[in-house]
Amino acid sequence: MVVEEQIVAMKSDFFKALAHPTRVRILERLARNGEEVCVCELIEDLGVEQSNLSQHLSILRKQHIITSTKVGLKVMYRIKYPEVLTIMEKVQKILAQQFQEGEALMRHLADR
Amino acid sequence: MVVEEQIVAMKSDFFKALAHPTRVRILERLARNGEEVCVCELIEDLGVEQSNLSQHLSILRKQHIITSTKVGLKVMYRIKYPEVLTIMEKVQKILAQQFQEGEALMRHLADR
DNA sequence: CAACTATTTAATAATATTATAATATATTTT
DNA sequence: AAAATATATTATAATATTATTAAATAGTTG
Numbered sequence A, B: 001m002v003v004e005e006q007i008v009a010m011k012s013d014f015f016k017a018l019a020h021p022t023r024v025r026i027l028e029r030l031a032r033n034g035e036e037v038c039v040c041e042l043i044e045d046l047g048v049e050q051s052n053l054s055q056h057l058s059i060l061r062k063q064h065i066i067t068s069t070k071v072g073l074k075v076m077y078r079i080k081y082p083e084v085l086t087i088m089e090k091v092q093k094i095l096a097q098q099f100q101e102g103e104a105l106m107r108h109l110a111d112r
Numbered sequence C: 001c002a003a004c005t006a007t008t009t010a011a012t013a014a015t016a017t018t019a020t021a022a023t024a025t026a027t028t029t030t
Numbered sequence D: 001a002a003a004a005t006a007t008a009t010t011a012t013a014a015t016a017t018t019a020t021t022a023a024a025t026a027g028t029t030g
Helices: A002-018 A020-032 A041-045 A050-062 A083-100 A102-111 B002-018 B021-033 B039-046 B050-062 B083-100 B104-110
Strands: A067-070 A074-079 B066-071 B074-079
Touching: A002 A020, A002 A050, A002 B002, A002 B021, A002 B050, A002 B083, A020 A041, A020 A050, A020 A067, A020 A074, A020 B002, A041 A074, A050 A067, A083 B002, A083 B083, A102 B050, A102 B066, B002 B050, B021 B039, B021 B050, B021 B066, B021 B074, B021 B083, B039 B050, B039 B074, B050 B066
Parallel strands: none
Antiparallel strands: A067 A074, B066 B074
16 A cells, blocks of 8 residues: 555655754753743754754654744744644653663674 | 764764665664664665665664674674664654645755 | 575665754834 | 844765675485
């Protein structure tokens, strides 16, 4: 069935959208505030180039993981689906378990 | 703090490991069985080249998302952390919501 | 131990992602 | 309406990921 393949592709696209440090940091920043955060504040907090941040926001927007509203000159972003937060928590939990097993950080530092 | 950055990198590496259709399919196949599945069966079910599959398994192994045990000639794989299943379910749920909003499949087919 | 089976690893060419730099758009202020 | 501000888009060179092919391991069976 061809639709099944499309859905799998959508899932991997979803994960691909999360698969970059800057985008993880964007989501964690948006998660912390709970409410809307403007791009200008993200630039400040994450300390990345404006253009680069904008591209990462664009990738998250395309997957509809975040949405934006324009307020005057500013654009406010927020996480669209609360499930995204759950996913972030679960990853945190998996890493925590890996730490307990003494695998995580050492491996990460070593083999890349 | 430098450790924070390492952790963010680990999270994005985790997502990167899930960010490929074949690897999503591997996990869904392992999730279905619940128990161990050998490589030979994955080749059959997913219909991918043996060598290519092995590389994808390697990527999932490096992130300790799956583990393997050797039984005779065969290598049996299984999902290591149940949280991975939760994550897959949440993604499914997000996509389902996007479908309800009529956004998902059309967008996916359109803009890539 | 030689042939066989199951799987992994290595090399590589094609493709995709990324950061940077430059430019464009849209809103506000003067 | 020109200047200023906030953000987005485009082009591109550097880097990373991928599928394919070929070769290497490691167990098993005769």
